[in-house]
Amino acid sequence: MNGMSNQTNAENNNFSVYEVFSQKTVSASFVHQFSLLAPNAEVALSMARENFLRREPCFNLWVVKRDDILGLAPEERPFLERLDNKSYRETRGYGDLQGRWRHHKEEFEAKHNTGSGS
Amino acid sequence: MGEFLQIKTAQQALKNQEYTQAAVDLLFQLADDDFILAYRGSEWLGLAPHIEEDVAFSSMSQDMMGHAVMYYEMLEQLGAGKADDLAQLRESGAFRNAILVERKNGLGGYNEDPHYDWAYAIVRSYVYGLYKKVRLEALLKSSYTPLVLGSRKILTEHRYHLMHWQVWLKQLANSTPEARGRLEAAIAKVWQDAGELSDLGPNADSIVRFGLIADEATLRQEWLATTQDLFQKAGLEWPGEPGAAPERGRAGVHTADLAQALATLSEVYRIDPAASW
Numbered sequence: 475m476n477g478m479s480n481q482t483n484a485e486n487n488n489f490s491v492y493e494v495f496s497q498k499t500v501s502a503s504f505v506h507q508f509s510l511l512a513p514n515a516e517v518a519l520s521m522a523r524e525n526f527l528r529r530e531p532c533f534n535l536w537v538v539k540r541d542d543i544l545g546l547a548p549e550e551r552p553f554l555e556r557l558d559n560k561s562y563r564e565t566r567g568y569g570d571l572q573g574r575w576r577h578h579k580e581e582f583e584a585k586h587n588t589g590s591g592s
Numbered sequence: 593m594g595e596f597l598q599i600k601t602a603q604q605a606l607k608n609q610e611y612t613q614a615a616v617d618l619l620f621q622l623a624d625d626d627f628i629l630a631y632r633g634s635e636w637l638g639l640a641p642h643i644e645e646d647v648a649f650s651s652m653s654q655d656m657m658g659h660a661v662m663y664y665e666m667l668e669q670l671g672a673g674k675a676d677d678l679a680q681l682r683e684s685g686a687f688r689n690a691i692l693v694e695r696k697n698g699l700g701g702y703n704e705d706p707h708y709d710w711a712y713a714i715v716r717s718y719v720y721g722l723y724k725k726v727r728l729e730a731l732l733k734s735s736y737t738p739l740v741l742g743s744r745k746i747l748t749e750h751r752y753h754l755m756h757w758q759v760w761l762k763q764l765a766n767s768t769p770e771a772r773g774r775l776e777a778a779i780a781k782v783w784q785d786a787g788e789l790s791d792l793g794p795n796a797d798s799i800v801r802f803g804l805i806a807d808e809a810t811l812r813q814e815w816l817a818t819t820q821d822l823f824q825k826a827g828l829e830w831p832g833e834p835g836a837a838p839e840r841g842r843a844g845v846h847t848a849d850l851a852q853a854l855a856t857l858s859e860v861y862r863i864d865p866a867a868s869w
Binding site for chain 2: 510
């Protein structure tokens with residue numbers, strides 16, 4: 475069809491890829507949904523809902539030009555790797571805090587005879 | 593319009609023949625405007641300037657078709673006939689849409705070398721959409737409760753449509769000289785017909801007297817004031833008072849374009865109107 479060639483031309487000219495993020499409710503986080511081609515952010519925003527969110531609830535939308543997003547190239551991704559030997563950076567260490575507290579409290583009470591019996 | 597007796601249901605309306613007639617006359621205008629423009633919108637499928645807009649425009653046309661369905665169902669409840677039959681089996685002369693919405697999308701046909709006019713699609717949708725908003729807001733005060741409830745629902749969806757068309761209008765107005773030229777030509781073309789939108793038809797007095805909607809002058813004044821303001825903000829010259837086609841769609845006098853549209857859209861339905869869908 476005639477229109478198809480028009481569509482291809484438009485995309486080849488000065489259209490950019492926009493990434494679309496949506497928020498389901500006022501308190502939800504924005505979630506990346508999809509990308510689309512548009513000549514500018516305003517047009518991208520005006521097409522985002524009808525293209526991919528026709529059947530879902532949506533509270534708010536963001537569009538970001540993909541070129542404006544800085545990410546890691548495949549050869550840079552190893553930067554993210556690290557050794558799994560830093561349990562002190564995790565809150566796991568505080569997991570038995572209540573048990574310890576109870577232990578010391580009982581010890582104190584036994585020593586000073588301030589338990590429930592007094 | 594607070595002084596009018598509120599008619600809460602179709603059953604209640606049917607007790608007054610004159611009221612029912614006025615409601616039916618208005619409902620056909622509302623239903624047919626949305627139905628025929630939605631049909632013209634559906635003819636853009638695969639032809640819009642780029643694929644994302646193609647999806648968005650088709651989706652909005654489906655929404656608008658849904659608005660028409662709500663009105664046809666109200667007509668069915670008022671004894672005008674089955675909703676599907678009202679959309680598919682009436683002849684051109686029974687339609688009450690304004691001439692503006694029935695015009696073809698441009699040169700050629702959907703199946704024969706379409707050279708459609710995108711600027712016309714945007715200006716027509718936008719100018720009609722602005723009138724539709726004023727009309728829906730007026731219907732929130734209608735004496736017919738089903739119309740009040742239906743209009744409230746439609747308004748929620750219509751807000752997005754208007755925003756979408758407004759973005760497009762702004763793009764075309766501030767783009768290349770070619771886009772601007774096409775936009776201005778489209779405005780001139782839409783302006784030849786747009787004035788009929790606020791026409792409430794031959795039974796206007798009765799429609800207004802029963803408090804079904806505000807009078808023509810009020811609707812028109814509010815619509816044109818809003819439109820003029822928005823045109824100015826988009827940097828467009830105000831074309832003045834819109835004219836009307838020599839035919840009068842609101843009185844059932846249509847162009848050949850409507851007959852063509854109806855023949856195409858109802859082709860399958862007419863093969864077997866009793867078939868279950």
